[in-house]
Amino acid sequence: MEITNYEGTDLLRVENFLQHHTNLEQKTVCTLLKTCNVSFVLEGINRWQSTMICELKDSYVQQSQRYVTLDADGYSLPELKEEDREKAEELVGRAFALYTEMSQLKEAFKGRPKKEHYLYGISVEDARYILPLAVKTNISVATTGDKLLDWFRMMNRPLDRQMFADVHDELLRVLPETLGKWLDTQPYEYENDGVLNQFYQDDLDRITPKKPVVLLHTFAQPELKAGLGALTSTKAELPSEVLQQWGAEAAEKAKGVTKRVLGYGHTSIAEQCRTTFGMMFSLVTYHQQVRHRLPSTFREPWLNILLEPERPPVIPQSVIDGGFEQQYRRLVQDMQRFQQRIAGHYRNGLWRYFLLNCQQVKIITSTNARMDCGMLQERICCNAQWEINAIAVAKLEELRKLSDILYQYAVPSCVYGNCKEGKMTCGKAAQMREKYRLNEESNMK
Numbered sequence: 001m002e003i004t005n006y007e008g009t010d011l012l013r014v015e016n017f018l019q020h021h022t023n024l025e026q027k028t029v030c031t032l033l034k035t036c037n038v039s040f041v042l043e044g045i046n047r048w049q050s051t052m053i054c055e056l057k058d059s060y061v062q063q064s065q066r067y068v069t070l071d072a073d074g075y076s077l078p079e080l081k082e083e084d085r086e087k088a089e090e091l092v093g094r095a096f097a098l099y100t101e102m103s104q105l106k107e108a109f110k111g112r113p114k115k116e117h118y119l120y121g122i123s124v125e126d127a128r129y130i131l132p133l134a135v136k137t138n139i140s141v142a143t144t145g146d147k148l149l150d151w152f153r154m155m156n157r158p159l160d161r162q163m164f165a166d167v168h169d170e171l172l173r174v175l176p177e178t179l180g181k182w183l184d185t186q187p188y189e190y191e192n193d194g195v196l197n198q199f200y201q202d203d204l205d206r207i208t209p210k211k212p213v214v215l216l217h218t219f220a221q222p223e224l225k226a227g228l229g230a231l232t233s234t235k236a237e238l239p240s241e242v243l244q245q246w247g248a249e250a251a252e253k254a255k256g257v258t259k260r261v262l263g264y265g266h267t268s269i270a271e272q273c274r275t276t277f278g279m280m281f282s283l284v285t286y287h288q289q290v291r292h293r294l295p296s297t298f299r300e301p302w303l304n305i306l307l308e309p310e311r312p313p314v315i316p317q318s319v320i321d322g323g324f325e326q327q328y329r330r331l332v333q334d335m336q337r338f339q340q341r342i343a344g345h346y347r348n349g350l351w352r353y354f355l356l357n358c359q360q361v362k363i364i365t366s367t368n369a370r371m372d373c374g375m376l377q378e379r380i381c382c383n384a385q386w387e388i389n390a391i392a393v394a395k396l397e398e399l400r401k402l403s404d405i406l407y408q409y410a411v412p413s414c415v416y417g418n419c420k421e422g423k424m425t426c427g428k429a430a431q432m433r434e435k436y437r438l439n440e441e442s443n444m445k
Contacts, residue, residue, distance in 0.1 A: 001044040002044060003041065003173070005041070006039070006040040006174040007038070008038045008039075008145070009037045011033075015179045024137060037140060037145070038141075038143050040174065041138060041140045042138065042167065044138070046136055047137055048163070049164065051290070054426060056148055057301070059142045061155060062140075068099075068136075070216045074135060074249035075136055077085060077360070080212045085152065087338060091132075094334075096131075098127075098324070099128065102120060102122040102127040103131075105119065115318070120318075122322045126319060128284065132353065133355045148175075149183060152186065155167060157167040157188075159349050162348040163348065163350070203216050204304075204364070206364050207314050208433055212279060213277060213278075214279075215398045216276070216364065218275040221251060221254070222273035222402050223251070226258040226270055227255065227256075228242070230257050258405055267370050270370035273402075273403070274366060275372070276366045281314070282314035283357050284314075288388055289365070296366045297363050297366075299361060300361060303354065306351060309340070313360070314360060315358065317370060332358065335354055339355070369407065372407070373406075376395065376410040380436070381426075382428055383421055396411070412436075414429040414433070415429075415433050416437065
């Protein structure tokens with residue numbers, strides 16, 4: 001892999017400061033770096049690396065997997081014994097071959113093909129579910145200088161050091177030398193995975209293939225929280241005094257205030273309502289989830305996937321309809337057995353190279369209502385990828401049980417206005433309005 005198009009603003013100034021001021025505290029240097037900007041492109045990293053990088057919650061643009069290179073240079077493997085490497089290459093080759101076969105076009109086509117242009121009705125977006133995380137990709141990064149500390153913390157984690165060795169060395173090559181050495185030698189405290197698993201296990205157990213979206217925790221009266229938030233900025237009285245004046249009508253009055261203030265476009269009060277959800281989805285969708293930088297998320301350890309081989313893979317309906325289900329399942333089973341073998345014979349989690357996009361991971365994520373409205377507006381759109389859409393629809397169903405008012409506009413633009421998709425519109429605005437538009441007259445004005 002290689003880092004290209006590197007640029008760092010003001011990093012040389014920090015470099016010079018470090019050279020003349022020794023023994024600076026970590027927090028002090030981080031403050032110096034906060035206003036520095038760093039940009040570069042990582043070329044030829046694998047999908048596992050890019051997923052972990054996206055967990056750092058900076059700004060990333062990643063190459064679509066529709067452009068995956070289906071040859072020996074299209075994936076990266078760790079150092080393995082000859083027998084294991086041959087098996088790895090065979091399995092990755094089978095995945096590439098199945099991907100290619102499933103996503104064949106009927107004929108040469110210019111532009112972005114639709115489902116009807118594929119021989120078996122399987123788009124590349126669905127065919128990619130069978131690809132391993134060893135597949136190469138490119139990712140463009142823009143971040144602040146202080147976040148580089150998170151990068152080195154991730155790369156120097158004992159379990160991940162070997163898998164990030166190439167990225168680590170490339171970053172040291174492009175960064176100013178003194179700053180790079182400082183970042184690379186900082187002491188870090190790492191999470192105790194055993195304690196985290198013990199704490200979150202009950203919540204993780206509530207997330208199942210049959211119930212992949214679970215509301216775990218929320219405030220008892222979300223509209224009251226939002227209403228009080230609005231009044232806090234507009235009333236001379238203390239919030240407790242307002243509550244006392246409202247008495248038994250507090251909930252209804254807060255609902256009215258919330259609706260009125262949101263109607264003015266002051267959506268910041270929706271941040272006073274927070275929810276925590278448990279979710280389970282494919283690594284395709286997980287990658288999309290972590291690219292949204294606002295939610296606070298706990299991901300179960302990757303090892304949980306290995307320890308639960310019975311956890312079902314996600315199989316796109318188009319793959320089933322196209323007649324490839326059995327081939328797909330056989331390859332998943334063979335790859336899972338290989339993951340077990342690599343985990344048993346090698347250290348440092350090298351088996352993660354062979355995770356498939358279709359394998360499922362569980363997360364616990366905390367968001368506020370304003371944040372959820374923004375994400376769901378995009379994901380409930382019919383043009384959103386089908387699995388992301390299904391997760392979003394299930395989440396909205398739970399959220400609207402809490403409050404119609406706070407989540408009234410957590411829907412695509414076509415429900416209360418015009419479609420923003422332009423020529424890409426699905427043409428289903430009327431059905432979307434019928435399904436998601438609330439009866440506003442029934443809400444308190």
